Amino acid sequence: MPLKDQITEDMKTAMRAKDSARLLTIRGLLAALKQKEVDERITLDDAAVIAIVDKLIKQRKDSISQFSAAGRTDLVDKETAELSVLEGYLPQRLGADEIAAEVAKIVAEVGASGPGDMGKVMGVVKTRLAGKADMSLVSAAVKNALAK
Incomplete structure (x- = not known):
């Protein structure tokens, strides 16, 4: 339904x-x-x-x-x-570890290397994780992954 x-x-x-x-x-x-x-x-x-x-x-x-x-x-x-x-209408959300793993995979796919590429990474992340994760946690995970 x-x-x-x-x-x-x-x-x-x-x-x-x-x-x-x-x-x-x-x-x-x-x-x-x-x-x-x-x-x-x-x-x-x-x-x-x-x-x-x-x-x-x-x-x-x-x-x-x-x-x-x-x-x-x-x-x-x-x-x-x-x-x-x-x-109650949201699907099961991804945990912090799952979000970090997805973000790391997307960063590798996009070839991002540094905080300047955050917009490029977030564009892909939003399409893949929309509705599956809290976007504030996703944003923090992207910042963390690009800071390395």
């Missing part, structure tokens, strides 16, 4: 269970998916859905850090609940 269909089914389940917090998060996700489809006149595949979920997760993490700094624990709790719902 495509991921978008799974999200729609989860929305129906949340409606039946009267789980308003989960329902609100899923509706927001579906609205973001629909907006992307309408704006670009495309039908989203699983990779595009995962990219949007990643974007929403990043927004939630940023909000959590901002609300924590402001001492708004009520909003931190709300954003954390939304974050856990969204993370």
Whole structure:
């Protein structure tokens, strides 16, 4: 079953269970998916859905850090609940060791040698590891590999 269909089914389940917090998060996700489809006149595949979920997760993490700094624990709790719902739609993430191995392989393939080649390496890395790894960890691994 495509991921978008799974999200729609989860929305129906949340409606039946009267789980308003989960329902609100899923509706927001579906609205973001629909907006992307309408704006670009495309039908989203699983990779595009995962990219949007990643974007929403990043927004939630940023909000959590901002609300924590402001001492708004009520909003931190709300954003954390939304974050856990969204993370349920991501595939299993690669660990730090697996990311480092992939990055090392890509650096060798591209022939990169130094921090100046980071853009070239990141272009390839983003296409291969999109949705499979946290891109902040990937970026750190690329910097580390090119510093050697």
